[in-house]
Amino acid sequence: MPLFMDVHHMDGGVAVSDVAAAHMADLQEQSQHGVNYLKYWVNEAEGRIFCLVDAPDAESANTVHREAHGLVADEIYEVSEGA
Template sequence: MPLFMDIHSLGDGVTMDAVAQAHQADLATQGPHGVSYLRYWVDEDRGQIFCLVEAPDAEAAHTVHRDAHGLVADSIYEVKEGV
């Protein structure tokens, strides 16, 4: 399954707690879309969030974020894991 990294630039007010809640909403929503949100990283100072997700395509990953909490990514990139 393809692997994607998405980037959210939300500005001030991003907290680890809020992102953890949004991630839980992703996990509760992802199944019917064939998506698996794996990990996330947060830069509170810059208001950015990075999510690693396995998905059939970028649109499926986008749909899960939209349906789960409405915080869609600014960019989604297909990535390949290095060794």
């Protein structure tokens, strides 16, 4: 399955606790779309969130975000894992 990195830009910063709650909502929703959210990273001060996800396609990954909490990604890139 393809691997994607998505990027969210949150104006005014973001709290890591809020991102953790959104990630938990993603985990509850993901199986309905054949998606597996793996990890996320947060830059609280700059309001940047990065999510790593196995998904059939970018739209399926974004659909999980939309249905779980409404915070869709601003950018989604297909990526390959390196060492």
